Amino acid sequence: MNTNITDYLLEINTNPAMLSRHILSQGDTAKEFGLSASDVELLKKNCLQEVNKLTGYRQDETKGTMISFF
Amino acid sequence: MEKKGTLTIVGTGIKIAGDMTIHTKAQIEQADIVYTIVPDKVSRQWLSRLNPNTIDLTALYGKSKSRLITYNQMANTLIESVKEGNQVCAAFYGHPGVFAYASHLAISRLRQLGYKAMMEPGISAEDWLVADLGIDPGKNGCVSIEATQFLFYQRTLDPFSLLVLWQIGLIGDHTLSLEKTNNYFRGLTLLTEELLKHYPSDHKVIIYEAATLALFPSRIEYVDLIKLPSVKLTAISTLVIPPYGEAPLNLAMLKKLGLNENDIEKVLSTTS
Numbered sequence: 001m002n003t004n005i006t007d008y009l010l011e012i013n014t015n016p017a018m019l020s021r022h023i024l025s026q027g028d029t030a031k032e033f034g035l036s037a038s039d040v041e042l043l044k045k046n047c048l049q050e051v052n053k054l055t056g057y058r059q060d061e062t063k064g065t066m067i068s069f070f
Numbered sequence: 071m072e073k074k075g076t077l078t079i080v081g082t083g084i085k086i087a088g089d090m091t092i093h094t095k096a097q098i099e100q101a102d103i104v105y106t107i108v109p110d111k112v113s114r115q116w117l118s119r120l121n122p123n124t125i126d127l128t129a130l131y132g133k134s135k136s137r138l139i140t141y142n143q144m145a146n147t148l149i150e151s152v153k154e155g156n157q158v159c160a161a162f163y164g165h166p167g168v169f170a171y172a173s174h175l176a177i178s179r180l181r182q183l184g185y186k187a188m189m190e191p192g193i194s195a196e197d198w199l200v201a202d203l204g205i206d207p208g209k210n211g212c213v214s215i216e217a218t219q220f221l222f223y224q225r226t227l228d229p230f231s232l233l234v235l236w237q238i239g240l241i242g243d244h245t246l247s248l249e250k251t252n253n254y255f256r257g258l259t260l261l262t263e264e265l266l267k268h269y270p271s272d273h274k275v276i277i278y279e280a281a282t283l284a285l286f287p288s289r290i291e292y293v294d295l296i297k298l299p300s301v302k303l304t305a306i307s308t309l310v311i312p313p314y315g316e317a318p319l320n321l322a323m324l325k326k327l328g329l330n331e332n333d334i335e336k337v338l339s340t341t342s
Contacts (some may be wrong), residue, residue: 006115013088013284050284057110059304060250069246
């Protein structure tokens with residue numbers, strides 16, 4: 001995975017002002033952060049499934065989530 | 071005398087990095103070794119940056135392997151590392167003590183062996199649920215239970231309370247080894263039949279999934295109870311059933327307390 005996009009996702013998750021700018025900018029904030037054109041395009045699509053694919057997060061998989069017992 | 075190795079189990083929260091407390095971050099940074107159970111690469115990379123000596127325990131999961139075995143192995147890994155004299159930190163997704171058998175087991179065994187072992191809370195899916203849905207579990211009370219447990223055992227349902235059923239995407243599974251949430255239809259159908267004995271068919275229930283990335287909203291999907299079996303679920307889906315009206319007053323109890331219905335209404339109608 002491209003390290004820059006990880007940095008960007010972490011920044012967005014921890015910086016509310018950056019998140020607001022990202023929502024308003026339609027890709028400019030991601031570009032200024034230094035993301036590649038393909039990553040900027042991916043984020044502009046705003047598709048959870050595609051971003052999850054990138055981060056390796058599979059919502060249908062039980063691995064990685066702690067599951068309780070009956 | 072307390073032995074040298076220690077274990078601190080912390081929660082990374084639900085929203086990656088953003089949910090982590092300052093104290094949890096320091097615990098991770100200052101540990102000799104950090105064991106992690108988190109569901110994605112972004113979280114793993116974040117934790118590795120905080121402490122490069124990080125080991126991913128999700129490698130212990132195996133195809134068709136019971137999670138009970140996996141969780142025992144996770145606990146044993148933590149215990150052995152502490153016995154080696156390490157200041158161990160275990161960083162688990164969400165709250166490390168909620169739906170987390172391995173953490174409680176490791177702490178309990180280490181304390182029995184004379185080691186210092188403790189847990190620090192993290193933000194759980196339940197915390198986000200309260201915030202996202204605007205539901206106060208204190209208003210009508212809350213029954214919070216794992217969905218399969220709700221089906222397997224005889225439980226008393228109180229429709230006047232908020233009902234939260236966790237791991238609904240795994241409902242009915244008795245193997246403890248499902249890798250994917252693709253086998254819930256029968257359990258979900260039986261659950262719906264059971265709930266329909268207590269709620270009307272058009273009672274609005276909620277499928278909830280807390281967001282891990284701030285870029286995307288949490289999943290909040292309202293559905294009529296009767297249509298529940300047709301809903302698509304994932305490993306992080308939770309079923310939230312709002313109360314069906316207000317519970318009737320217990321007039322006999324009020325009388326014993328020297329009160330009546332008007333006394334209660336008078337207090338509750340005071341808004342300013």
